Amino acid sequence: MSTPALADQILETWRIHARINQYLLAAIAPDALPLQGLTRGRTVAEQFAHIHNVRLMWIREGAPDLLAGLQKLEKGAALDADTLRAALDASAAAVETMLAAALESGKLRGFKPHPTAFLGYLISHESHHRGQIAVALKGADHPLDKKTGFGLWEWGVR
Incomplete structure (x- = not known):
């Protein structure tokens, strides 16, 4: 049995992480997307x-050619689940393409020290915001159900 190349494992890690974001989004009721937590920061949708x-x-920094068709989601725009899902899918695919090229070349323009650290950075950043989403929902009396809360950690099945 052969082991997948490290680059393949890194890209699969990104895909799993992106699916976890989508899993969380799918578990949130549409009427909870405009909720804010106790700190009055960004809404869940934001x-x-x-x-x-x-x-x-x-992407603008590391592979601007991949921006074609991608649009920033502006504050105050209608941010329903379908809009968010489509935007996250599209940007995740572009990041994967950028990361694959960076892994092949060994560098990513605008990020140091290397592409694998970039993956760690992105996962850390986005996981921080998943935590903020969970806290906001809890603070607004719409906590995640236990199945979803535990499901965020089930990387082997996502």
């Missing part, structure tokens, strides 16, 4: 939009 927009920022 947290997802921020994840997408930060991806675009990195």
Whole structure:
């Protein structure tokens, strides 16, 4: 049995992570997307939009040719689940393409020290916002159900 190449494993890690974001979004009732937590920061929908927009920022820096067809989700725009889902899918695919090229060349324009660290950065950033989403929902009396809460950690099946 052969082991997948490290680059394949890194890209699969990104795909799993992106599916976890979609899993969380799918578990949130549409009427909970405009909710804010106790700190009155971004709404739940705006947290997802921020994840997408930060991806675009990195794509603009690292592989601007991949921006074609991708649009920033502006604050105050109608951010329903379908819009968020489509934007996150599109930006995740572009990040994967950019990351694959960076892994092949060993570098990513605008990010140090290397492409694998970039993956760690993105996962850390987006996971932070998943946590903020969970806290916002809890603070607004719409906590995630236990199945979803545990499901965020089931990387082997996502």
